[in-house]
Amino acid sequence: MNGIYLLLGSNLGDRLNNLRTASNFLQNENIKILNESSIYETEPWGPSDQPWFLNIVIQVETLLDENSLLNFCLEVEQKMGRERKEKWGARLIDIDILYYNDQILESEKLTLPHPGIETRRFTLMPLCEIAPNETHPISSQSQVMLLSKCEDALDCRLTEFQL
Secondary structure (H helix, E strand, C coil), X not given: CCCEEEEEEECXXXXXXXXXXXXXXXXXCCEEEEEECCCEEECCCCCCCCCCEEEEEEEEEECCCHHHHHHHHHHHHHHCCCCCCCCCCCXXXXXXXXXXXXXXXXXXXXXXXXXXXXXXXXXXXXXXXXXXCCECCCCCCEHHHHHHHCCCCCCEEECCCCC
């Protein structure tokens, strides 16, 4: 995988504005957005009694190492008012590092590549838009191949929204 890819998601409040605000916060700290997918509206993963998400994948360039990037993403979430109440619960904003180049890492705070990529349509569909032929550093399969094998049946719809 060549590049650093982040997944942004929101299902509380003004979801589109939340994605825009997070994107703006990210760009203000030596992070440059190189590419972005379309925005998808997706059925919630986990508890189904919550609003649907808006999700987008962005490719970024940064001098921050993976742990500093994670800390900064968590700071952005906190600044925006995210409260961590339940796993896979509703959230104002969520920023996940999907890939940090070809890095493979498993620590208490961060796993790279993100362990949910291969099982989540809402991650793979936007990834396929901007990095279809990039390969997963562990499975060596392209994003398109991963999507073709993904068994996630949750609805994931392309929207006309833009950042």
